[in-house]
Amino acid sequence: MVDTAIFEADRETAWCPGCGNFPLRKALSESLAEMNLKPEQVTMFTGIGQAAKMPHYLKVNGFNGLHGRSLPPSIGMRIANPEMKIIVESGDGCTYGEGGNHILHNLRRNIDIVNLVHDNQIYGLTKGQASPTSGNEIKTPVQTHGVNAEPLNPVRFAVGMKASFVARSFVGDKEHLKAMIKAAMEHKGYAMIDIFQPCVSFNKINTYQWYQERVYHLEEDYDPTDYAAAVEKADEFGDKIPIGIIYKEEKATFRERIPYLKDKALVKRNVKPTELKNLLTDFK
Amino acid sequence: MVDTAIFEADRETAWCPGCGNFPLRKALSESLAEMNLKPEQVTMFTGIGQAAKMPHYLKVNGFNGLHGRSLPPSIGMRIANPEMKIIVESGDGCTYGEGGNHILHNLRRNIDIVNLVHDNQIYGLTKGQASPTSGNEIKTPVQTHGVNAEPLNPVRFAVGMKASFVARSFVGDKEHLKAMIKAAMEHKGYAMIDIFQPCVSFNKINTYQWYQERVYHLEEDYDPTDYAAAVEKADEFGDKIPIGIIYKEEKATFRERIPYLKDKALVKRNVKPTELKNLLTDFK
Amino acid sequence: MDLNILIGGEAGQGLKTVESLLTTILFRQGFYVYSTKDYMSRIRGGHNFMEVRISDKPVHGPTNEIDVLVALNDESVDLHLQDLNENGVIISASAHEDRRMERLPAKEIAKEVNPRAVNTVFIGGVIKVLGLALDEAETIIKEHFSDDKEVVEDNIELLKKGYELLDKAFLLERPGRDKEMMLIDGNSAVGLGAALAGVSYYAAYPMSPSTGILTYLARKQEELGIVVEQAEDEIAAINMALGGSYSGIRSMTGTSGGGLALMAEGIGLAGIAELPVVITDVQRPGPATGLPTRTGQGDLLFAINIAQDEFPLMVLAPRDQEDAVYQSFRALNIADKYQMPVIILSDQFLGDGSKTINEINLDKLEIDRHLITEQELAENGKYKRYKMTEDGISPRSYPGQFADQVVLIDSDEHDELGHIVEDAEARTAMVDKRNRKLIKLIKEDLQEPEYKGPEAIDYLLVSWGSTCGPLSEARDLLAEKAQVGMLAFNDIWPLPVSELKKRAAGAKVIVVEANTSSQFAKLIKSETDLSLFAEIVKYDGRPFVGKELYQKIKDEVM
Amino acid sequence: MDLNILIGGEAGQGLKTVESLLTTILFRQGFYVYSTKDYMSRIRGGHNFMEVRISDKPVHGPTNEIDVLVALNDESVDLHLQDLNENGVIISASAHEDRRMERLPAKEIAKEVNPRAVNTVFIGGVIKVLGLALDEAETIIKEHFSDDKEVVEDNIELLKKGYELLDKAFLLERPGRDKEMMLIDGNSAVGLGAALAGVSYYAAYPMSPSTGILTYLARKQEELGIVVEQAEDEIAAINMALGGSYSGIRSMTGTSGGGLALMAEGIGLAGIAELPVVITDVQRPGPATGLPTRTGQGDLLFAINIAQDEFPLMVLAPRDQEDAVYQSFRALNIADKYQMPVIILSDQFLGDGSKTINEINLDKLEIDRHLITEQELAENGKYKRYKMTEDGISPRSYPGQFADQVVLIDSDEHDELGHIVEDAEARTAMVDKRNRKLIKLIKEDLQEPEYKGPEAIDYLLVSWGSTCGPLSEARDLLAEKAQVGMLAFNDIWPLPVSELKKRAAGAKVIVVEANTSSQFAKLIKSETDLSLFAEIVKYDGRPFVGKELYQKIKDEVM
């Protein structure tokens, strides 16, 4: 195991004291260290939001792109580079709101990445509007009479899409979160973890305590490869909320479906125009 | 019942002879007539594609907007006008591809409209690239070795989202399709019908015959309000494909969740600035 | 009298409340106020500050000199001391080595009463230092915390304690006020203008620094009976608004640069489909994410040229908070009259800044929806959404308005009925019809820029949008040295050129704006044959300051 | 010799195959060919036509006069007869009352052999009418249907039948050809240039008329070992490409106007994050959906001003199909060298049209990735993605390239390491650093427009992009009446001005472009002090035609 310190996960942040992003960062850096990874072997793609500032707050390669667009650039990297460990990380608003179309279609692509969603059920950085996962009862300066739409249950959505790895975790349960992160990193294909991450500044409903009182570990004998069981578990979101790997299905990844790509690292590709003379023959 | 002819569903089209869009138009105009609707009482919102040309080919109010954006403008109308019968109609590419984020979130909004998706499992107007619902085996000028992503099963997706009305139908079964359209129109809340609509020009796999051999009507005693049953049915997409109302759940609509809106037709709202003097007091 | 109070501290320390209470107190006491916000893109920590400039005459922008420095943390003293005037005062909880220091141990004082109300001690202190009475402050504290009597009492107690502990440093007198005034920030001003204009639907996605429009209208939605909806993204927002507009209700959206980019295609749709819609772009420095909470004027040419190909649209940029109310109202009228998109270019400086303005004159405001009547329909026969007309404006009706008539709008090129066409003649005719609307707009509705200065001038200063205030202050100072005039543009596209051509004749033209490439100067050059003498730009994310501008123009240009 | 063949019919009748086979046959026989496509946005029905213009000298655009009219349906005769030359020939299956009529009952003939190969009868007929031999045609049919021997035989039989049934009307001689030539359409040309430049990733969403680039590269992906991916939308497409670019591979996307609008924010990200990327915009008339399969040049100012605020980018517009290969290659080099977005402005006329061009000279093509080496890294110490440099270009590395080094890119304003900053100085410094790249580009890489004409001129014609071909034909005709020169721009932004200023001195400048508001003329005015004499525009969705332009300039301007 490498020294966790090489990930410099103690950098100063712009997060609020007590924010659930801190334990998330800790769990992440420890997981990476325990997996014997070095900073240059990991790349993190994020969007915009409080969660999305993560690549500034620990040492890995980072692409801090646009709000809602954390996923698409990661595909470019997966194509270029079969080796790199890729983590896509962003907030619930960024991932499920502005970025909804990308998660919808990347579940289908089964691209080999890990997608960590900081689910604080709120827009943090823009000061507390409803996110797609906000409950109907929450009132905000925009949702003055509560939320007009039903909250998204990201796990049920992803299971309904038969994503290849769907998990839920909670920053208040570090060992669980680390186990989930490591399992996701080891999973071949798209692996999503929806992570409960309390926002102490704007979400006064879904607090640490709220989650603590509700989450429970999946039963020992729970079989995440059983679709029907997964659908049932995914639907539990009330007084009790299961955390763990809800659904898992091994299947061909995006790269594996491109027959000629194999292990080729396009980033090593070297082209000489004079060697491509045969491209001209089509036009003669 | 009004005369079907008032919908002028015999206008000249730019569709290919034999296209599945013709029987769809017929079923639609007959359904409207049988529901005693007049052209001015119905508004159709579409995107861009072959399917999306529909409002030019029959007489109703029409908003032929942007590719992928058939749904959002319909929300504006539903807010303005509680009475209007609203049909959102477009292709599978437009609705599930470019427009994926809008369907994702309008399932949540439960906005009171009918969403007819012409699912020909192909991009017709742009000459035959894969759509989100195309099977992996289809080869196209872009998907030269088949499709890299798993096909979207729109019904399973919508059921996983617990949309309030999810149905599937087939243009080759006119009576069924009409029954579905009428049920959707009568349903309070968002009602989606994924409609198999063969593209005779570009989809050589999912032909009339292909569908005919596979589709079957849901059993008489099938209960669409049973979520577990719906999940199972939604997952059937192979040698046998069920058509009918797969899932149905009555719940508050978008308008109903805005407490002060009630039946108010904002389109009738009349404002006099001089009567809004109290707005200035906030700033004094 | 011209005095500037700076309140500095970390995000999360309640700066905004201090600023808002203080600003309101001073406004109510009859002062002209201009307050600006300088904050970071974070929720807690970092360094933020607010400035409240007051005077007995109208103030149009910020200044750099500080008279009262309220330091909620030590860093604020370190960072701002250099700008403190000789006879200024520092109010701080901890001691600093400066003769201008007044210690106010707010924490200790508040601990005994109500620790959450700690900042109110500072408010009391400031009022004392200014030499004002407490009465108005008490009233406002009562209004602000009206929900909870106990909290009101605690706050008033702390207000008094802060007041008692400090000495008067300035002996301000309450200015008299002979007319009703208002204190308003630019975002609320745009919202207010829209509310007065009868906007019934505001669909938007949160984005700094435009969220204030969204929250203003949301706060009022129930009272007005209108709908404010948070869209899933900005693409949805513009298309939702277009759906509302098509359906016959006044619809609007607002965002900042990145969101405007996502709306581009939809704005083009409004152009070709001839749907009225108003889009407010509260500019921030970019591109991409840039500086989310800062100011700039970098979106000008993007806004004018937004979306592929061409279509008539209007772009206007309010000069200040008062203008913002009227321009927002006007934008909705123009959108309806010409059935086209209107972009309001605001910016963080204008949007977040508050100013004392004249009471809005409601009698001046007239709504005209430009919808056809039953009778007009009858005269026309079959309803044609895109009927060819001389001035390019086709009769507008909404779905369901008339029996037996349907309304079809189209994003493809189309014929008079809205049906898809592809032939060369129909295309050309429809483009020409749309373009004719701009000709009418230029004739009937374009506002020439406001001129300030003597008739004969050597220099002509030119501003657009919110730069008006600071540049106008600079002009007044420059006028002591030379013959200087100034034009403040609020209509940007189409560009009004007559006043400009007239005033520029014989003068050296200096264009001042907040971007790197002098976009407005480029626009002037492409629309006129004028040569420009100098271009002054700033792109650090901070607003122009009158005195700074004066210095710069005097030293570098004149 | 200059001859024009028009093939007209419905969508779905196989027009494209006829055009493509005929064009190839004539090209192989040594003719210079220019073919254009005029088709509707539908799959079947309607009226489409293709034109193939041939000559023994280079041809640069279409003409309106028809020598051979191949009518696959009756409507084609009705629509095009007016343009048929006096000594022209109509080849049609049904009879028409015109002395120039040659009946070819293709259906009946094909019925006996192979009804699906009906169009080959016409090809045979055309070759005969032109007075050419069949040999080359047979070879090409063999190549084209190589998969199926029986089909080849049927087609050759029908080819011969068509040939036999008609008479020679023209007695063309095969031109000799002293060098290797190619026949290529503009979309393939952009794709070919990119393939030669080592593009490894092309992410795009289908959109007419840009889909040809996508399908060309998809066809080649396996052979080249690269990846062509259909994105879920254009926003994904640009961001996918940026991810590839960040990871170290050359990445590209392509679209048309509406898609470009959706990419705007992402292009701004490329600007601030300094990620190389090439975006091809194959223009069509708009806005919104507009005329999906037609041509225009309406996206110029949108492309230059794309996205909020400012950032260095380059916009270039290939002059013709040959130029498109080189410019596409060059765009990828420039993107890498300056770490910035480069937009290629093509259009439907260029993209769908095919032209005989000189063989691409591979020896002239050099790839330079501008990535730092181990040694350069060592000299620099800790890797700084946005290191401040004199020319604004920071050392570029990709993730995983070096042990212990990470690469961080950011859409916020940032410091040298890529971390978020908000202070005024850092912002200004980073903006200045980025802007310096354009200064270097102007010095080292900008291409002045090509000049054609005598040294002393009265009139200077100006084109940009694909208008070059038709305008150059017009110039040649005008040169018989006056002293006329012409500048053909391919670099648009930054705008090269020296050649323009030089040639414009003393000449009347006439700018010709395909949009309504003379966007290029506006650009010239904002970037120079030149006065323009006339602006000629066209916006009906159809390409300029040399002779038409000649007539218009002569009649209306000169």
Ligand SMILES: Cc1ncc(C[n+]2csc(CCOP(=O)(O)OP(=O)(O)O)c2C)c(N)n1
């Ligand atoms: C195109 C665009 N729209 C809107 C924004 C403004 N914005 C920044 S972060 C954010 C929401 C953040 O919420 P979430 O993703 O849940 O992250 P959190 O801050 O809660 O961690 C929004 C709306 C933006 N930066 N870009």
Ligand SMILES: Cc1ncc(C[n+]2csc(CCOP(=O)(O)OP(=O)(O)O)c2C)c(N)n1
């Ligand atoms: C922003 C944008 N991107 C791409 C297109 C091009 N486009 C038009 S229709 C279409 C696909 C149509 O497929 P589908 O929605 O399935 O409709 P169909 O033609 O099959 O009925 C595409 C990609 C467009 N018009 N606008």
Ligand code: SF4
């Ligand atoms: S606003 Fe909420 S999510 Fe953001 S840093 Fe603060 S506590 Fe965390």
Ligand code: SF4
């Ligand atoms: S392309 Fe396909 S979907 Fe479109 S009209 Fe033709 S058959 Fe129908």
Ligand SMILES: [Mg+2]
């Ligand atoms: Mg969040």
Ligand SMILES: [Mg+2]
């Ligand atoms: Mg389709």
